[in-house]
Amino acid sequence: MEIIYILWLRQLKKYWRSKARIIGSLGQPLLFMLAFGFGFGPIYAKAGGGNYLEFLVPGVIAMSILFTATFSGLEIIWDRQFGFLKEMLVAPVSRLKIMFGRSLGGATVAVIQGVVVFIISLFVGFKVLNWWLIPVALVAMFLIAFLFTLFGTGIASLMKDVQGFQLIVNFLIMPLFFLSGTFFPLTGLPQALKIVVQANPLSYGVDALRGALVGLSSFGFLMDFTVLAIVVIILLGVTSYLFSRIEA
């Protein structure tokens, strides 16, 4: 327990100490909310979609969690680069605990990031439909965060250096983000695109958040949380395996 805790704490301390990173990572979501929220808002309303900002904000929250969580998993590559990975790998501790503590820390950081984006959105003009559902939103945020920290950790376990990093961002994270129903509703999508979006676990996270915050849901909570939980469990297995095979 103590081991999981100290690795969790490490992630939080590192997050808290990198103020520049915190501020930097808030810029993008804010920009999305302002530019897209207000930019597309009038057209969206004219098309009969309602308030676009309300549609968009849960997606932007999910997006910032996706990025923070995946990157914090990928940070293992930096731990390798700067040597700290060796310290963790030669310690007489099961890799599972190390992976778990680290991922839990990364997920917590990502949830905090999501909450901050949520608070900012309130200033931009976002209105929550039902405050009683905030705990549901938090659970959804945590599941998204944990899922993608595990995902990032698994990918990083396969990489020896930082060279492939850009590749991962462009070919994995960006598609996950754009094809998740963050910006557009799922109704009326071309069939092929719809299948891709439905195969993307982030879609269910976005959907659950949207359901909890503004009462709009395409899949329903049951479906959302079942899919998220199943993917988390699968990734726990796969990532533990990949992490256990790392050689320093």
Add this chain to the structure above:
Amino acid sequence: MIKVDNLIKKFGNFTAVDNISFDVKDGEILAFLGPNGAGKTTTIKMLTTVLPPSSGKIELNGYNPLTQKDKARHSFGIVFQDSSVDDELTAYENMMMHAVLYGIKKSEQKVKIEHLLGFVELWDRRNELVKNFSGGMKRRLEIAKGLLHHPKILFLDEPTQGLDPQTRNHIWEYIKKMNAEEKMTVFFTTHYIEEAEKAADRVVVIDHGQIVAIGTPAELKTKTGKDNLEDAFISLTGKTIREEGADSFGRMRQAGRMGGWRR
């Protein structure tokens, strides 16, 4: 305490460690010497469970580092050649991390950390982030960390590289003291041959992945007819300067890239 039999490590076609055998007795200080790229670090990595050998047998404190990883890992401490501390944590936090990872009791954590940070003269700066430390300070922190859990075997991979003579002396005195008081077995590599001459009970000389000589410093001097260990070392390994950057890690990366999936 350490037994190595016919150990081989290959990276692709390159044989970094080529069929070496030796043993280290309980409480002995053994210097593992060799020019750059001779296979020292690769050997240490295999001994410390970081790299699996291609073939051969290792026994550490009676445990097999391949199958009894955790028991083997409890038995040793290691100071790596390059950094293994977290730059974005303070010196104290790094020590605490190590204490927790090695299962040091809560009641003893603070006392031990204070003692060791005091010893390497970093206690006053314990709350500073490691990234603001000089190279020598980082080295000292690494050493304090390696000693924190009172290991039975201490591996030191060029521990005193880049340190001034004062600090080097200080650190060696402490290591010798730990060796004498706790019968800690010490396995170290260094390019400062005079350190080996002063501290080591026995010396293993390795070159091109193979052992070229084993013996006490005195024996090696007699064998080569030289009056100091540095000259003996040069006469054993030749005068050629080794390719820079051809260390095992570079080879490994190359091997990984050539046969790898990334490109």
